[in-house]
Amino acid sequence: MTLSIDAMGGDSAPDVVLEGLKLFCARRSGVDFLLHGREDELAPFLSREPALAKRTTLRHADAVVKSSDKPSQALRRARGTSMWNAIESVKAGEATAAVSAGNTGALMAISMLVLRKMDGVHRPAMTAIWPTVTGRAIVxxxxxxxxxxxQQLLTFAIMGEAYSRAVTGSEKPKIGLLNIGTEEMKGHDEIRQAADLIRNSGLDFDYIGYVEGNDIAGGVADVVVTDGFTGNVALKTAEGTARLLGSYLREALTSGTMAKAGALIASNGLKSLKARMDPSRVNGGVLLGLNGLVVKSHGGTDAEGFATALALAADLGESHYQEEVAANLARIAKAPKDTESETAA
Amino acid sequence: MTLSIDAMGGDSAPDVVLEGLKLFCARRSGVDFLLHGREDELAPFLSREPALAKRTTLRHADAVVKSSDKPSQALRRARGTSMWNAIESVKAGEATAAVSAGNTGALMAISMLVLRKMDGVHRPAMTAIWPTVTGRAIVxxxxxxxxxxxQQLLTFAIMGEAYSRAVTGSEKPKIGLLNIGTEEMKGHDEIRQAADLIRNSGLDFDYIGYVEGNDIAGGVADVVVTDGFTGNVALKTAEGTARLLGSYLREALTSGTMAKAGALIASNGLKSLKARMDPSRVNGGVLLGLNGLVVKSHGGTDAEGFATALALAADLGESHYQEEVAANLARIAKAPKDTESETAA
Structure with a gap:
């Protein structure tokens, strides 16, 4: 398998990209790399890393999508950028998946333009991998x-289910719809209709019903389906909460001589805690629903995080994600429209 | 000032209510209590607590709103329940604020029916007090x-601003609108229109613009305005995240002999951390926008948490919250409708 990499995307590109690639290369065999970006900035690193260089093909691209570009601006001058070329390699069949830490909006826009949506997908969806008390959930x-x-929430469920199997290995992922639980006001119309659609889809899904915000980290579902606005607020809120509690913990363990001494003695345990709270462990969002795989690494990630994103791309590339989603989308497209009229009634 | 208390609401009523009341009574003078509930369950406690009994008037109510009742069910048989009577006391002018740990949906429905909405308020709003790196924010x-x-988001801003001044003491609270930040797709129409309305309201507000989920705990704004669905998901997601990180911390500090020893030595610092992560410290949601104050305590709270809810009710009762909101609502009602046509244009 070959991964196509935008070497110039992200806050500390290309350094973090190259270091992350080196980490991943040492950990995983059987994967080659197409590296897109400025030759003069990339070649010196490769010449110092023969093991990596042997598995890497360097493709020069002079232009770079700026992190400040709006998607529409980026699209106008996208051709020939390292990001465009990385995605183009997937379309051309030269690579199985593309990975970039660059501008999210531009990456989504270019991906949609170059790879096009899968048949039956109205809107692609961005995923997050969420740590839970029992493991990891996909949101x-x-x-x-x-x-x-x-209907879009139903396709998100289909894509999320196959994605969950591909990256977390759960055989039959539990699917939940994100909702609120204040008694009779059970959610928007779309959510109630989506519940009916999923239940009556004829797909062999383990649909567990509505879940609430606290259920995500609670590990109640393997796949949590929601709209992009709500999902983004939830994800950012969780990040903010984790940062707040991290600052509380630091203060508590530096609040006096005894606290500092205790922290020193418990340092191994605290190191494992730090590792678990480390966002790079779950780095990598995937834009699902396109004719090709595109993994978005966090722009501010470190080398470890970029390596995680590469591993995610390789896991997805090795899985049957794309075929499974296509099969399920075809199944609901062929299904009699009874469910829709039921819902409308 | 008198607080009216539903003694029978909550998972461990009336015990937790009575113990919380006792805590609050010892901490704060100048507040009397109207205690609504079953006399035979309440009188024995009061007879053992003379200091509390001196400041308490017991009002027998036989019926209780069940936690499993849907709001519509609860409303049909609400009259004469301890919850109804607690709110009725506020309407009758006998108490400044009502406090209940009972069924949220029923409390909202009964409060709206008994107290009615303030002039200019289309929908009341439920608040949360959110711990942040700089203090507390209102969501x-x-x-x-x-x-x-x-228009409703504007009235939420007005209510949240006065509420923030009343309970957190910030002189001129910074107001933010919750949104997502994926480049050009800046939020729903309602949010963009609400931004225009707040900016052009003529009210002397410190409106800081859009904030994202991570900005809530980041302390960027004192008041975060959002719709009830998004706000509920954000609140529950933060709770779930805090619980997950708490379980990580426990595991890290019990993962071996050294970790346990370190935790023991740092125990004072960790105790202060535990206190800061304790949800009872921020217990109490207020249903804003009614002709009277109603504080909702978490149903599963402990005595400390119920005392916090009582303190919140007392703080609000001592403030000029109600007058300030009424004045600002009157101001926007009188304002020329230019802003609306601007927004529509």
Missing amino acids: LDVGANLEADA | LDVGANLEADA
Whole structure:
């Protein structure tokens, strides 16, 4: 398998990209790399890393998508950028998946333009991998769209289910719809209709019903389906909460001589805690619903995080994600429209 | 000032209510209590607590709103319940604020029926007090409604601003609108229209613009305005994240002999951390926008948490919250409708 990499995307590109690539290369065999970016900035690193260089093909691209570019601006001058070329390699069949830490909006826009949506997908969805008390959950959409109607939420469920199997290995992922639980006011119309659609889809899904915000980290579902606005607010809120509690913890363990001494003695345990709270462990959002795989690494990630994103791309590339989603989308497209009229009634 | 208390609401009523009341009574003078509930369950406690009994008037109510009742069911048989009577006391002018740990939906429905909405308020809003790196922020609506249009978001801003001054003491609270930040897709129409309305309201507000989920705990704004669906998901997601990180911390500090020893030595610092992560410290949601004050305590709270809810009710009762909101609502009602046509244009 070959991964196509935008070497110039991200806050500390290309250094973090190259260091992350080196980490990943040492950990995983059987994967080659197409590296897109400025030759003069990339070649010196490769010449110092023969093991990596042997598995890497360097493709010079002079232009770079800026992190400040709006998607529409980026699109106008996208051709020939390292980001465009990385995605183009997937379309051309030279690579199985593309990975970039660059501008999210531009990456989504270019991906949609170059790879096009899968048949049966109205809107692609951005995923997040969410740590939970029992392991990891997939949440989608976390920001590719503002809104989602019932039919779109159903396709998110289909994509999230196959994605969960591909990257977390759960055999039959539990699917939940994100909702609120204040008694009779059970959610928007779209959510109630989506519940009907998923239940009556004829797909062999383990649909567990509505879940609330606290259920995400609670590990109640393997896949949490929501619209992009709500998913993005939830994801950012969780990040903010984790940062707040991290600052509380630091203060508590530096609040006096005894606290500092205790922290020193418990340092191994605290190191494992730090590792678990480390966002790079779960780095990598995937834009699902396109004719090709595109993994978005966090722009501010470190080398470890970029390596995680590469591993995610390789896991997805080795899985049957794309075929499974296509099969399920075809199944609901062929299904009699009874469910829709039921819902409308 | 007199507080009116539903003694029978909550998972461990009336015990937790009575113990919380006793805590609050010892900490704060100048507040009397109207205690609504079953005399035979309440009188024995009061007879053992003479200091509390001296400041308490017991009002027998036989019926109780069940936690499993849907709001519509609860409303049908609400009259004569301890919850209804607690709110009725506020309407009758016998008490400044009502406090209940009972069924949220029923409390909202009964409060709206008994107290009615303030002039200029289309929908009341439920608030949450949110710990931040710089102190506390107010988030509203966290679940009284599913949706909110621009005009409703403006009234939430007005209510949240006065509430923030009343309970956190910030002189001129910074107001932010919760949104997502994926480049050009800046939020729903309602949010963009609400931004225009707040900016052009003529009110002397410190409106700081859009904030994202991570900005809530980041302390960027003192008041975060959002619709009830999004606010509820954000609140529950933060709770779930805090619980997950708490379980990580426990595991890290019990993962071996050294970790345990370190935790023991640092125990004072960790105790202060535990106190800061304790949800009872920020217990108490207020249903804003009614002709009277109603504080909702978490149903599963402990005595400390119920005492916090009582303190919140007392703080609000001593403030000029109600007058300030009424004045600002009157101001926007009188304002020329230019802003509306601007927004529509």
